[in-house]
Amino acid sequence: MTTHAHPDFAVAVQAVIDRYPLRGGIIVLLCVVSGCYILYHSVVLFAILARMFVLPKARPNKTVQVDKRRLSIANGSWAVITGASDGIGREFALQLAAKAFNILLISRSKGKLDVVADEVRKINPNAEVIVLPFDFTKAHGAPGARNPAPEPGVPASANNYEVLKAAIDKIDVGVLVNNVAVNHAFPVPFMEESESLIEDIVEVDVLAQMRMARMVLPQMLARKAGTIINIGSMAGKVPSALLSVYSGSKAFLRFWSQALALEVRGKGVHVEHVNTYFVATNMSKIRKPTMLSPTPKDYVASVLQEVGNSINSTPYPPHRLLNWVLDNFVSEKEQITQSAGMHHSIRQRALAKIAREAKQQ
Numbered sequence: 276m277t278t279h280a281h282p283d284f285a286v287a288v289q290a291v292i293d294r295y296p297l298r299g300g301i302i303v304l305l306c307v308v309s310g311c312y313i314l315y316h317s318v319v320l321f322a323i324l325a326r327m328f329v330l331p332k333a334r335p336n337k338t339v340q341v342d343k344r345r346l347s348i349a350n351g352s353w354a355v356i357t358g359a360s361d362g363i364g365r366e367f368a369l370q371l372a373a374k375a376f377n378i379l380l381i382s383r384s385k386g387k388l389d390v391v392a393d394e395v396r397k398i399n400p401n402a403e404v405i406v407l408p409f410d411f412t413k414a415h416g417a418p419g420a421r422n423p424a425p426e427p428g429v430p431a432s433a434n435n436y437e438v439l440k441a442a443i444d445k446i447d448v449g450v451l452v453n454n455v456a457v458n459h460a461f462p463v464p465f466m467e468e469s470e471s472l473i474e475d476i477v478e479v480d481v482l483a484q485m486r487m488a489r490m491v492l493p494q495m496l497a498r499k500a501g502t503i504i505n506i507g508s509m510a511g512k513v514p515s516a517l518l519s520v521y522s523g524s525k526a527f528l529r530f531w532s533q534a535l536a537l538e539v540r541g542k543g544v545h546v547e548h549v550n551t552y553f554v555a556t557n558m559s560k561i562r563k564p565t566m567l568s569p570t571p572k573d574y575v576a577s578v579l580q581e582v583g584n585s586i587n588s589t590p591y592p593p594h595r596l597l598n599w600v601l602d603n604f605v606s607e608k609e610q611i612t613q614s615a616g617m618h619h620s621i622r623q624r625a626l627a628k629i630a631r632e633a634k635q636q
């Protein structure tokens with residue numbers, strides 16, 4: 276046997292093989308497999324740590340280097356972003372504008388969208404911007420939509436999927452960021468959640484994601500170019516007690532997104548599910564960013580730096596490290612238990628706050 280190992284070790288291994296040819300062979304095979312496993316994970320860990328501490332940090336205004344074929348205005352000059360007035364969606368708008376995209380901004384509040392539109396124009400005075408106020412929970416006009424018509428007293432054009440589709444059909448969409456989501460106000464047992472919020476979560480976090488994709492896919496497929504970024508959540512990876520509907524909806528997003536990605540792979544369209552851990556936004560109620568709960572700016576810079584590499588990404592390096600640890604060292608049962616414990620304690624704090632505020636009134 277030729278080996279570069281220590282001679283005593285090599286002799287010992289050879290002796291075992293000579294004495295027990297079958298068992299010795301199995302032991303050597305196991306050693307080789309374990310060695311490959313350890314080597315693979317060492318390389319993965321090294322790559323994550325290098326991205327965190329050695330390689331240059333993702334910069335919001337830097338042009339995307341990863342795959343110009345996918346995230347380039349040559350593939351469609353418009354970026355459509357849902358939930359664009361705040362948090363992660365607002366950052367996508369600003370950073371995609373810096374990469375020369377024109378921007379279609381969608382969320383409920385026109386006032387907040389107008390502010391983002393001004394910010395976009397400051398970053399890129401050449402960018403065209405469309406502001407489209409739209410409430411996905413009240414939307415109507417899509418085939419099979421929950422609301423067949425607008426609410427009484429509301430103009431037929433408001434929250435109308437046909438109006439949204441007409442706006443999208445007029446522009447060449449290079450990127451859709453399916454970012455909008457509705458979450459539980461705070462962790463709550465399933466049977467105590469209101470029917471209306473359960474329906475809102477399904478309407479927005481499940482149905483609206485697919486409806487948006489079905490609006491842009493025909494033109495992307497016809498042009499054989501385009502990217503759909505679906506913003507997922509760790510709640511879609513770890514079944515999350517007390518956030519059961521949100522967690523289930525994000526699990527749907529994770530599966531549907533990757534299944535769709537495979538369907539359109541090879542047709543020029545890239546679909547990516549982005550596994551998001553905590554980010555300091557209104558939704559997470561985290562005010563002070565930390566290494567594990569970054570600002571939307573740092574988070575989105577990482578997403579845009581990595582987009583195109585995978586159909587299921589965890590692009591922000593500290594999140595990727597956490598993801599790697601969970602995948603390799605923490606059982607699913609333990610992840611579910613820890614998540615339930617965290618949500619239970621968040622619920623206790625939220626209830627205590629509500630009680631304090633009620634007392635003060």
Ligand SMILES: NC(=O)c1ccc[n+]([C@@H]2O[C@H](COP(=O)([O-])OP(=O)(O)OC[C@H]3O[C@@H](n4cnc5c(N)ncnc54)[C@H](OP(=O)(O)O)[C@@H]3O)[C@@H](O)[C@H]2O)c1
Pocket residue numbers: 357358359360361362363364365381382383384385387409410411412413453454455456457479506507508509551552553554555556557558559
């Ligand atoms: N932050 C986190 O820690 C975290 C973790 C995991 C996953 N995520 C995911 O990241 C995405 C963005 O979340 P975020 O943290 O950036 O939230 P955010 O700061 O609360 O922003 C939510 C955005 O969605 C819009 N919006 C809310 N309800 C809407 C509706 N019914 N119709 C249209 N627009 C609506 C809001 O604007 P208006 O008020 O103007 O409508 C706002 O622009 C979500 O998909 C979320 O699930 C976030």
